[in-house]
Amino acid sequence: MQDMLTNPTASLILAHADDKLMLGHVQSDWTGLGPILEEDIASSAMAQDDLSHALTLYEYLGNTYGLDPDVIAFERDPADYMCCDLTTQSDEFDWANSVVKRWLMAAFTQIAIERLSRHDDADLVARCGRILPEQNLQVTHLERWIKRLAQAGPESQARMQAALDRIAPLAGMVLEIPGRLVNDDDGYYCGREEIFKQWTDQLQITLQDAGLAATFTLPDRNVEGGRRGKHADHFHEQLTEMTEVRRIEPGAAW
Amino acid sequence: MSGASNPSQPMDPTGHEDPEKLAEFEQRIADGVLIEAGDWMPDAYRMGMLGMAEHHANSEIIGALPEGEWITRAPSMRRKLALTAKVQDEVGHGQMLYRVSQELGKSRDDMLRDLVTGKTKYHNCFNYPAPTWADIAMIQWLIDGAAIMNQKTLADGAYGPYVRTMNRINMEEAFHFKSGEDMVLTLMSGTPGQKKMTQEAFDRWWPVSLMFFGPADKPNAESRPPMRWRMKVERNDSLRQRFVNRFAPAAQDLGLTVNVVTKDDKGYVTSATPDEALMLDEATGNWSFTQPDWDEFWRVIRGNGPCNQHRLSLRRFSYEQGGWVRRAITSGTVSTPPAA
Ligand SMILES: [Fe+2]
Ligand SMILES: [Fe+2]
Numbered sequence A: 001m002q003d004m005l006t007n008p009t010a011s012l013i014l015a016h017a018d019d020k021l022m023l024g025h026v027q028s029d030w031t032g033l034g035p036i037l038e039e040d041i042a043s044s045a046m047a048q049d050d051l052s053h054a055l056t057l058y059e060y061l062g063n064t065y066g067l068d069p070d071v072i073a074f075e076r077d078p079a080d081y082m083c084c085d086l087t088t089q090s091d092e093f094d095w096a097n098s099v100v101k102r103w104l105m106a107a108f109t110q111i112a113i114e115r116l117s118r119h120d121d122a123d124l125v126a127r128c129g130r131i132l133p134e135q136n137l138q139v140t141h142l143e144r145w146i147k148r149l150a151q152a153g154p155e156s157q158a159r160m161q162a163a164l165d166r167i168a169p170l171a172g173m174v175l176e177i178p179g180r181l182v183n184d185d186d187g188y189y190c191g192r193e194e195i196f197k198q199w200t201d202q203l204q205i206t207l208q209d210a211g212l213a214a215t216f217t218l219p220d221r222n223v224e225g226g227r228r229g230k231h232a233d234h235f236h237e238q239l240t241e242m243t244e245v246r247r248i249e250p251g252a253a254w
Numbered sequence B: 001m002s003g004a005s006n007p008s009q010p011m012d013p014t015g016h017e018d019p020e021k022l023a024e025f026e027q028r029i030a031d032g033v034l035i036e037a038g039d040w041m042p043d044a045y046r047m048g049m050l051g052m053a054e055h056h057a058n059s060e061i062i063g064a065l066p067e068g069e070w071i072t073r074a075p076s077m078r079r080k081l082a083l084t085a086k087v088q089d090e091v092g093h094g095q096m097l098y099r100v101s102q103e104l105g106k107s108r109d110d111m112l113r114d115l116v117t118g119k120t121k122y123h124n125c126f127n128y129p130a131p132t133w134a135d136i137a138m139i140q141w142l143i144d145g146a147a148i149m150n151q152k153t154l155a156d157g158a159y160g161p162y163v164r165t166m167n168r169i170n171m172e173e174a175f176h177f178k179s180g181e182d183m184v185l186t187l188m189s190g191t192p193g194q195k196k197m198t199q200e201a202f203d204r205w206w207p208v209s210l211m212f213f214g215p216a217d218k219p220n221a222e223s224r225p226p227m228r229w230r231m232k233v234e235r236n237d238s239l240r241q242r243f244v245n246r247f248a249p250a251a252q253d254l255g256l257t258v259n260v261v262t263k264d265d266k267g268y269v270t271s272a273t274p275d276e277a278l279m280l281d282e283a284t285g286n287w288s289f290t291q292p293d294w295d296e297f298w299r300v301i302r303g304n305g306p307c308n309q310h311r312l313s314l315r316r317f318s319y320e321q322g323g324w325v326r327r328a329i330t331s332g333t334v335s336t337p338p339a340a
Helices: A002-006 A008-028 A037-065 A069-074 A095-116 A122-150 A154-175 A192-210 A233-242 A244-248 B019-030 B043-068 B077-103 B108-116 B133-154 B160-188 B192-212 B236-253 B294-304 B308-321 B323-331
Strands: B259-263 B269-274 B279-281 B286-288
Touching: A002 A008, A002 A037, A008 A037, A008 A069, A008 A095, A008 A233, A008 B077, A037 A069, A037 A095, A037 A122, A037 B077, A069 B077, A095 A122, A095 A154, A095 A192, A122 A154, A122 A192, A122 B323, A154 A192, A154 B323, A233 A244, B043 B077, B043 B108, B043 B133, B043 B160, B043 B308, B077 B108, B077 B160, B108 B308, B133 B160, B133 B192, B133 B236, B160 B192, B192 B236, B192 B259, B192 B269, B236 B286, B294 B308, B308 B323
Parallel strands: none
Antiparallel strands: B259 B269, B279 B286
């Protein structure tokens, strides 16, 4: 476990996997409670994609470090989860929060996984190759919903803008350097500014089309949040809930 | 999960129908011809099928709730994925069945509103609590198992759109059942604590499963419209017997005890003793068993079950929270949501 947590590349992969785990965790909870049956089904499918993507990355790390993927997913110290602050944000049962958060994340992850897919490990490249088509579909689907809801009249426009105002200030933390145990060096997470620009340029095009507005800022390299294990209280509640059954009988099969 | 209960509408009045058309309709059914949405049908048949499909759709949607509450707590990535997909399937069943109902003349909006205002009902079994992970295993094994038995006979009915929907749904229910069986087997191969948890969940769900098929039919059920018109094709008692024949020995093989239980008003077991009546009659192949508490069944169906309020209020909350999205979709230029 420690080998994995101190390795920069593993931390980067873990950060994406943990993002996917938390996004999938929060969104799968909407299953059966979505605002429209069709979208309930579609968003649950995307939640399942996110959970599968998390799993395939945990499996990759599990193979590399000789760990059970479920142990990686469920049994780390809370401070060793590297999900960014955006993904652990509660939706507060507001569909606007869910759509905005997932859209910001999906657009970022698309770029990040595309970069990861240029890695020199064939197995990792293959796994990223399976994630990407589904990731692209998510971005397309969510972009359409952002525009759709923002343009459907004053009520939903206001709700979408309010969600954006709430969530956008946290968004830049997707580029926080992951892994509290990793020694920072300049080569690590290279092109951070470039990714940020690529990502936010893409966001701004959609926002403009939608008639919404937001500003995004890239936090300083030394700002610490979820990716370095400094999680908000609600993350600890989420993790406690997620592991509730497993903790009844540690080590048992379920 | 879930199956339709007995058609809820009173089904006698055909007096005002054209006798020739009625006779032709009944002949088509007797000949095994499927009735389609655009075909002539007696009003009572349309109302009955609508009530049945709507009740079934409601049950799928409410049925998503007890299991949905456990998605965030599923104990492994594989279980979390499978449970999410399972609950999503149930929502899909609801969507398909609402479409069948819409064709029979009621809008989806009206149906969803009638559900959350308590004007229409859903299957009784979802008014019971699922307090542990083992309850999720039991729901998928016993309730989905019971639903498959029921829905297989419904797929033998006469109304084409409903029959085709049952066939599609049953394929997915088979997956749910398999996954439930796998969960129960895993738990019963586990630690003493897991086994205890599983027996307790089984005690909660066994009587609910027996009630699943509804109370005994009237003696002349075969000649009354629901069966005469092949809206349903098998008696409730006969389905229940098949269920016991299949699941009582399966439970015993897994190391579970079939108990007769008493419950408090929260749906928790207050006493459990082995069902002395449980016995295989070699001659008929039927297992005898103790009937569930039918007074409780009527109490729960009238709205006084352990979780009626909880389930309905969550459904209503979700309906209200999503109102602005539905308004946005219908006020936009296109009236359907973007494709998935
Ligand atoms: Fe099912
Ligand atoms: Fe179902």
